[in-house]
Amino acid sequence: MVAVMIGVDPHKASHTAVAIGATEEPLAELRVRASESQAERLLAWAQAWPERTWAVEGAGGVGHLLAQQLLAAGERVLDVPPKLAARVRLLQAGDTNKNDPNDARSVAVAALRSPGVREASRDDHAVVLKIWSKRYKDLGRTRTQVACRLHQVLCELIPGGVARQITAGQAARILESVTPADAVAVARCELAAEFTQDLRGIDAAIRDTRKKLAIAVRAAGTSLTGLFGVGPVIAAAVIGDVRAVSRFPGRDHFAAYNGTAPIEVSSGGRKIYRLSRRGNRRLNHAIHMAAVTQIRYPHSQGRAYYERKLAEGKTPKEALRCLKRQISDAIYACLQADARRAAGAKSPGGQRGNDSLTSAAGSHPQHRLFGKATPGPATHPTTPADAAGDPASAAFPWPPSRASGRPGPGPGKARPRSGARRASLTQPPASR
Numbered sequence: 445m446v447a448v449m450i451g452v453d454p455h456k457a458s459h460t461a462v463a464i465g466a467t468e469e470p471l472a473e474l475r476v477r478a479s480e481s482q483a484e485r486l487l488a489w490a491q492a493w494p495e496r497t498w499a500v501e502g503a504g505g506v507g508h509l510l511a512q513q514l515l516a517a518g519e520r521v522l523d524v525p526p527k528l529a530a531r532v533r534l535l536q537a538g539d540t541n542k543n544d545p546n547d548a549r550s551v552a553v554a555a556l557r558s559p560g561v562r563e564a565s566r567d568d569h570a571v572v573l574k575i576w577s578k579r580y581k582d583l584g585r586t587r588t589q590v591a592c593r594l595h596q597v598l599c600e601l602i603p604g605g606v607a608r609q610i611t612a613g614q615a616a617r618i619l620e621s622v623t624p625a626d627a628v629a630v631a632r633c634e635l636a637a638e639f640t641q642d643l644r645g646i647d648a649a650i651r652d653t654r655k656k657l658a659i660a661v662r663a664a665g666t667s668l669t670g671l672f673g674v675g676p677v678i679a680a681a682v683i684g685d686v687r688a689v690s691r692f693p694g695r696d697h698f699a700a701y702n703g704t705a706p707i708e709v710s711s712g713g714r715k716i717y718r719l720s721r722r723g724n725r726r727l728n729h730a731i732h733m734a735a736v737t738q739i740r741y742p743h744s745q746g747r748a749y750y751e752r753k754l755a756e757g758k759t760p761k762e763a764l765r766c767l768k769r770q771i772s773d774a775i776y777a778c779l780q781a782d783a784r785r786a787a788g789a790k791s792p793g794g795q796r797g798n799d800s801l802t803s804a805a806g807s808h809p810q811h812r813l814f815g816k817a818t819p820g821p822a823t824h825p826t827t828p829a830d831a832a833g834d835p836a837s838a839a840f841p842w843p844p845s846r847a848s849g850r851p852g853p854g855p856g857k858a859r860p861r862s863g864a865r866r867a868s869l870t871q872p873p874a875s876r
Contacts, residue, residue, distance in 0.1 A: 447494075449463070450499065452486075453548040460545055461489070500551070500564065522555045523561065528558060536553070562691060574683075587650065597639065601633065665786075666779075671775065672738050681730040702731060703723030731771050749770065
């Protein structure tokens with residue numbers, strides 16, 4: 445039990461801090477302007493409580509810089525989700541007005557009451573991966589926007605426009621063949637030329653960002669790229685959002701975090717499971733793209749698993765959700781193996797982690813799950829030649845039941861209320 449918990453409600457222009465004791469009574473509050481001396485003022489104010497812990501709301505968002513400054517000063521900082529602090533403010537009695545001091549006190553109370561609040565850590569290499577992964581995703585959205593606008597202009601210049609996707613070179617050749625008849629057509633041709641130039645610049649930025657992602661993923665030394673369909677882009681998205689896999693007690697918690705585990709909506713004697721819309725959607729999208737990539741290649745183990753689920757009577761969407769859950773388990777196993785290897789490298793003379801086959805199926809770090817990340821039909825036949833020599837590959841590294849021994853419904857039991865859009869891949873697995 446900490447002696448004093450200091451809750452901080454961070455904003456762009458100011459930060460409000462409220463200190464509370466073990467019985468949640470407010471001790472003092474301070475509002476500082478966001479400046480170069482913000483951490484110094486907060487630390488000088490908090491010197492009256494030697495045994496203190498800081499609770500920053502959204503330490504990975506608006507409060508990131510302040511949290512990193514406090515960590516650099518040797519302070520202990522907790523990352524309180526804004527939703528958790530909002531629930532405390534909603535349920536507390538008395539003054540519940542929405543203002544910065546009350547928000548800061550709610551943050552401190554949430555950190556004091558909740559034992560599962562994550563402790564903030566210093567920025568590491570995973571943050572580099574997250575930065576470039578977000579940049580890559582933003583560039584993809586910008587390219588889609590520019591391409592849609594270019595399509596719209598070309599539809600007004602040529603009958604039918606351009607079918608399917610369009611490239612900058614294709615648009616340039618089309619514009620060379622168009623002879624504008626009036627001033628309006630000239631303006632549209634000039635606008636299309638500008639969109640084409642924008643498309644070239646975005647494509648160049650995407651290529652550069654993909655190269656930086658590949659270099660950063662190689663520097664991380666992760667084994668995620670050994671999974672079928674997981675390239676530098678997906679690996680960077682996973683590592684950047686997960687950071688420390690040790691914060692997940694098991695693969696079930698990890699699946700709940702990324703949204704591949706169904707949620708229970710049971711009542712009385714009725715046991716019902718539905719599709720989860722919770723969790724980290726960026727991580728869920730990365731797993732989805734890996735699953736769709738596996739389904740596209742008939743020689744992959746993921747495709748065999750998908751077809752087996754279809755043969756059991758599941759719909760294509762249900763089979764895809766089952767595959768996503770198994771990919772989530774495989775990613776968790778790889779992250780655990782990477783963490784054990786990193787811990788062994790940091791401690792001289794340390795022993796290697798428990799790699800025995802008695803661990804959960806599919807979690808052995810020496811098993812190459814799903815084959816290589818960038819397969820090709822010439823090197824990977826439909827039936828792998830080495831499947832007979834590898835028991836894990838022959839039996840498929842995914843068990844039908846969980847490690848707890850409870851059968852439970854599979855992840856494909858849940859049906860969505862609304863239809864999901866069909867996913868399509870525009871890049872080969874090597875670039876993902």
